[in-house]
Amino acid sequence: MAGKGLDPIFAQGSAPGRSAIAVIRVSGKLPASLYSELKINESKRSFFLRELDFGNFVDSCLVLNFPAPNSYTGESMLEIHSHGNQLIVSELFRWLEKRGLREAEAGEFSKRAFLNNKISLFQAEGISLGIEAETKDQLIALDSFRSGVLSKKIESIISQLNAVLVELEAQLDFSDEESVAETKSDVIQKSLNAVLVELDGLLKNYAPYEKNSLKKRVVLVGRPNVGKSSIFNALLDEEVAIVSKVAGTTRDVVRKVLPLSGFEVEIEDTAGLRSETNDEIEKTGMGLTVKAAASADLLIYVIDNAKEVVPEKFKDHSLVVFNKCDLGSPPPSFSGLKVSAKSGEGIDLLLEKMRNLATSSSGQKLVSERTHKKLEDAMKIISKKVVGADFFELTAQNIRDANQELKEIYGDLDNEKILDQIFNNFCIGK
Numbered sequence: 390m391a392g393k394g395l396d397p398i399f400a401q402g403s404a405p406g407r408s409a410i411a412v413i414r415v416s417g418k419l420p421a422s423l424y425s426e427l428k429i430n431e432s433k434r435s436f437f438l439r440e441l442d443f444g445n446f447v448d449s450c451l452v453l454n455f456p457a458p459n460s461y462t463g464e465s466m467l468e469i470h471s472h473g474n475q476l477i478v479s480e481l482f483r484w485l486e487k488r489g490l491r492e493a494e495a496g497e498f499s500k501r502a503f504l505n506n507k508i509s510l511f512q513a514e515g516i517s518l519g520i521e522a523e524t525k526d527q528l529i530a531l532d533s534f535r536s537g538v539l540s541k542k543i544e545s546i547i548s549q550l551n552a553v554l555v556e557l558e559a560q561l562d563f564s565d566e567e568s569v570a571e572t573k574s575d576v577i578q579k580s581l582n583a584v585l586v587e588l589d590g591l592l593k594n595y596a597p598y599e600k601n602s603l604k605k606r607v608v609l610v611g612r613p614n615v616g617k618s619s620i621f622n623a624l625l626d627e628e629v630a631i632v633s634k635v636a637g638t639t640r641d642v643v644r645k646v647l648p649l650s651g652f653e654v655e656i657e658d659t660a661g662l663r664s665e666t667n668d669e670i671e672k673t674g675m676g677l678t679v680k681a682a683a684s685a686d687l688l689i690y691v692i693d694n695a696k697e698v699v700p701e702k703f704k705d706h707s708l709v710v711f712n713k714c715d716l717g718s719p720p721p722s723f724s725g726l727k728v729s730a731k732s733g734e735g736i737d738l739l740l741e742k743m744r745n746l747a748t749s750s751s752g753q754k755l756v757s758e759r760t761h762k763k764l765e766d767a768m769k770i771i772s773k774k775v776v777g778a779d780f781f782e783l784t785a786q787n788i789r790d791a792n793q794e795l796k797e798i799y800g801d802l803d804n805e806k807i808l809d810q811i812f813n814n815f816c817i818g819k
Contacts, residue, residue, distance in 0.1 A: 397423075398490060398491055399413055399485045400498070400818035401817070402819070403473070409473050411477070412470055413485075414468055415469065416466045417465065419467070423490075427452055434456055437451070443477075461498065462498055500513075509540075510800030511798055511800070516819065517814070518535070518598050519535050521816070531754075539760075547792055549580070560781050574781070581784075595755065596761070598758065605654050606654075608688055609659060610659055611661065612692075614661065615691045620736075623728075623730045624656060624736065625645055644656070660677065660678045661678075685706070687707075687743065695719035709724075712730055714728060714729050714735065715729040715732045760798050770790050770794065
């Protein structure tokens, strides 16, 4: 991305594939000939309906014009809304290339917005993670990061550190003047300890975002041959897990992601639990079952006998499911869910339970991995123990170093290589 200046770029801003409309974004020092061909006044912010001739066919497109500097990137921008057939989009790409534009690299629009002071690095990462989020829970968890709430907290910490730095520098620069009272090291340390408490609170309350952050896990547990694998396949509506009358068929944890109305849940089928077995592999499988169950967001304990008692260690956050209800129903007092993996009865209700889980919020807050690392680094620097005659000088330098780490969260850096590494993680067109 380095060194390409204002050369005009383009990219598809909408998801690829067939749709009613495809959005193509254009940005940079656009050639006057392009505006002339589109019959657009380049200084007028407006929208136009234009027929684009691709040689063998014509497509009616809506063209939106955003003159610099009042655009997302701060450069001259166009949005071309064509019909959403990828064949049309491909022709439009070739049409733009012939007019001197090149396809944008990952995150190049946002990088230009950052370099033109339209957004901070903090905001850019918030935009990227908002697009990347796969669940409602993730969007909720990212809200504090994306909305600027966390930004204000970090700004407050920087202000506190600057106030301490002013006291230290006054001590260093004017310590020989009687009008400047000597600042005791314990007073300085007390102020730094207050900052450490705030940084520690942020690190505890905000976790680094990862692709599978907060994705809900549903684990199927029960005795052998109660129908866990059959329920697993019924939920997914495909044959994934092996179903057999032979007890102990499932030896490992079988995982599959299930989309549910725009959300994703990871379902895990596990080895059946029984008190006695001589099979070492089966014993290992049962150990994995217990481990998976302990960290599940929802534990589905499957039974086929209403008299069975759920083990104490599985009662927490578990839903008891009575399978094979086509062969016989549990008594009216049964408070769990009745299903039949064979007939499909009750599977929709079970899916609804999982859908509710997928859309619930855990209350966890997320930030970008880079931001979390910068907060950790700042805390490590401020945590350094300084004693002796150089206390004021070394502490002042530590504060400057910590402040730099915090300021780089917003983008107070001029390292082109680091910027490329950050924006290369963005999607094309953003």
